[in-house]
Amino acid sequence: MNIELADYDSAWPGLYERERERILAALPGAWLEHVGSTSVPGLCAKPVIDLLLVVDDAAGESYVPALEAAGYRMSVQEDDWHHHRILKGPDTNINLHVFPRGCAQVRRHLIFRDWLRDNDSDRELYARVKRELSAREWERVQDYAAAKSEVVLEILERAYLTWRAEPGDVEFVTQDPPHDGPIVLREYDPVWSRWFGAEEARIRAALGDAAVRLEHVGSTSVPGLVAKPVIDILLVVPDSDDEDAYVPALVEAGYYLRLRERSWHGHRLLKSTVPDVNLHVFSPASEEVDRMLVFRDRLRSHPRDREEYERAKRALAARTWDRVQDYADAKTRVVERIILRALA
Known part of the structure; x- marks a missing residue:
């Protein structure tokens, strides 16, 4: 299997906004974010729009009937991994990732996105590794994604240590x-x-x-x-x-x-x-x-x-x-x- 990467397309944010409007019509007030490579201007990506939906109870799936009525379909259910769900869109190539409120995956996705948006060197590093890996043959898309984990962790570590929220008050x-x-x-x-x-x-x-x-x-x-x-x-x-x-x-x-x-x-x-x-x-x-x-x-x-x-x-x-x-703080990096x- 070949991984097809496209140069950044200025149409991607518009596709996200269209899906956002459709989801909000089904789930008024929902917490939605554009994540993944298509959310980072200037970054090459598979032309798949990744959306992050945060709900109170991902496993309970009370949100699913409204989304199905809007044309979405359940694709992935991972009860053993943060109760993660993926739904596919009705007419756009999207992955709608659903996580429960309070899940640490939510911050991870947002910090990675925001860091790549603001940090040219890491955005270029990530793009270079993606292009190198996409030139190989893969049995599954997931194998390609797993191969990126090393550079993703390297970038995330820098992002977390810079962003790290300090306890206040x-x-x-x-x-x-x-x-x-x-x-x-x-x-x-x-x-x-x-x-x-x-x-x-x-x-x-x-x-x-x-x-x-x-x-x-x-x-x-x-x-x-x-x-x-x-x-x-x-x-x-x-x-x-x-x-x-x-x-x-x-x-x-x-x-x-x-x-x-x-x-x-x-x-x-x-x-x-x-x-x-x-x-x-x-x-x-x-x-x-x-x-x-x-x-x-x-x-x-x-x-x-x-x-x-x-x-x-x-x-x-x-x-x-x-x-x-102070000893506890010194352990933060590891x-x-x-x-x-x-x-x-």
Whole structure:
């Protein structure tokens, strides 16, 4: 199979707008974006218009009947990959990609598009690799797409590190003493999973149905990985800003509220000291929930990524840090690289 690339066509944005109008007529108020190579002026592309549709529940497919009435047809259903759906258009060569709100894939697509729009050198690099690969014979289009993954990850890593959103408006409810010594890493200990199990039971007893989701995250959740012996727990509640609905019950159960980050996904951090627990609280459909779980699952299932992360942790732990957060921030590059691999 030959991959046919076309030079950028100024008609592509118009084709996107036509599809956008048709989709919005079927789904008023829908969140739609033009993504993929046809969304980047000056970039060669297969003449296929990629649209990104973000819905509350991609797997539930409540949006499908309205789209089918408008002439779209379901083409791909991937329940094991972010509940991704692809629909094909009625009269234009399009891929309508559907993802749930809060899925980290959404940001990935938008950052890649915006970076290529603004960065000439990476746009030219991507075009050069695409042309080189399109000159080969491929059994499937997907094989061609997979062959691009290395350059896509290289470009995305630069884009993410430049774009990276910093937590803002941090309000410390309680202050921990500054850390001015080395970071002490421990070999993986199976007791950590038991500690999480005990904390999970304590949280569920305190919150009942208000605990929408509880997950063991962070390094102590990854068998075989060295870690600070701190149990990181992800708690999803109906609304993290509604502290009255969960904070008093958690305080009664032995936690204390350490900080609020209202402008960063509504994040709250509660702590407990025996054992040392970081309880991260988010609302449903927060991208950080997806990112934490994607990172954990990638480390659990890919030994090479786990080893790469451990090497970085050991090297950074050998330094002295004013704050533990500075150590965490220094790991950003390798963390982002591994997340991007998981999202590829």
